Amino acid sequence: MSLVVSGLSISIGGTLVVDDISFSVPDGQRFGIIGESGSGKSMTALALLGLLPEEALVTGSILYQDRELVGLRDRDFAAVRGDQIGIVFQEPQTALSPLRRLGAQMTAALRIHYTLSRAQAQEAAIDLATRVGLPNPESIVRAYPHQVSGGQRQRAAIAAAIAAGPDLLVADEPTTALDVTVQAEILDLFRRLSEEGGTSLIFITHDLAVLRQIADRMIVLDGGRVVEQGSVTSVLRNPQHPSTRALVAAAHATAWKRPEARP
């Protein structure tokens, strides 16, 4: 078992935003967390990386490779972030600093966790750009974020998250801000990265149609609680909880009958 979350609760300013949730993600598995806005899914993601706001109160346990992450000091957590667990956020517009070149941002984790020469970092940046399918890798690593498209920015953000080769990648709604064709490409990229590197993936979304294309197992969050869990196909075939049904209905209503639906 690579990641075991048990009895995780998060409260911010006296409000319980995540209430006693438990799940586990074995090595190499693609795991989905789904829920409406405010269901606590992003807070769960931030807790996995110790990035919750300082006033947040976390109880329970997050065991990653048999190491307890809850209560870890920030300095120790920094050694885990990027190196062992990476995260991709929702907004490609703002997830990259406007002041630094893509290459420098993509290799940030590498340069922190390993010692690289300038030439090695440059080479690594080009290699990463190629792996995430950025066009013209040699020149795009020298570009600033505002000079490339939203999809390309998200690819760069993914490159930054996988740079140091983490074994677990958390993707917090990485396709929500993108249009549908780019969405499909990014999903493809995530699937390929997890297959090639054997990386576990935690994919957070509110869109069942997206989740269905990428995850094997899933949990459904509602009001900070796990209301349903199991394999994606079984949950979809036989949704038990009203909120799951609502999500299924929403997916049906919108993009459910998309032609490229799972191969």
Place this chain on the structure above:
Amino acid sequence: MSRPSAAPMERAPFIAPRHRSWVIRLLRHPTGAVSLGVIAIVCLAAAVSFVWTPYNPSSADAYARWLAPSGAHLLGTDAVGRDTLSRLMLGARVTVVVATVATALAAVCGTVLAVVGTFSYRVVREPIAVLIDVLIAFPTLLIAMMLAASFGGSTAVVIVAVGISNGVNIARVLRPEIRQVAGSDFVRAARACGVSKPGILWRHILPGVTPVFIVQLSLTAALSILAEAGLSFLGFGAPSASSSWGRMLAETQKYVTAYPLAVVWPGLAVTITVLAFHLLGDALREVTDPQLTRYDGTNRAMRQLRTLVGPR
């Protein structure tokens, strides 16, 4: 497993932008180049004054009082027959020293106050916020006069007064900027890559506030020159033996109706130098902000100018 989808999926090919360093972009910026030129002339005049001035700036000549500008005395002479140009060059020294030292002091003060006032523990943070608000209430000139009254008037007192009060002002402007950058997504993303808190400060937050910071610094330089001139004019600044633009104004203003030109020269020197620092600040902001800059290194002001002037 190895699918060919590793190939580029987005169609538009990316063309590498030609990126010029901001120094070159500043030199190509119309107001940037001009203001930099003016500041360079002032600095040069101050430097040259150490080895050469047209006349001895402190030697009085009873036969050359109130001379009009001429070939011999380019800007004329004052009440005791001293060469105005020579005295202006000497005054430039005070101006340059005050502008650099006071601005450096303000920069350090402002940054430390703003950073500590944002990231430190609550017991440190909140008193700093109060301190900033209280000090803001006192005008620079008032602080300088109070200091001068207790420590005696000198250029050093002017520098400390101007440096600290502008430092507080910089901190006041910088603090919300820092807070905004610190709360942005890319800082969270960088933290997620494992960047430590000092690393975030150094790589993301300070560069993120640099455009604002630079504008504030050039404003500070302009304000410190103005404050020095003002305090010297009032008799709090440079001692009477030395020559500063403010002193020159004070000495000549009695004769403004009889010899207006004698007042105009130091006044013009102060005005032009202050204006140059203001314009330099604007130009710097434009060339250091990548979002205002195009691939080719031109920026909005230059493009506007070109649309007015037409293609060359």
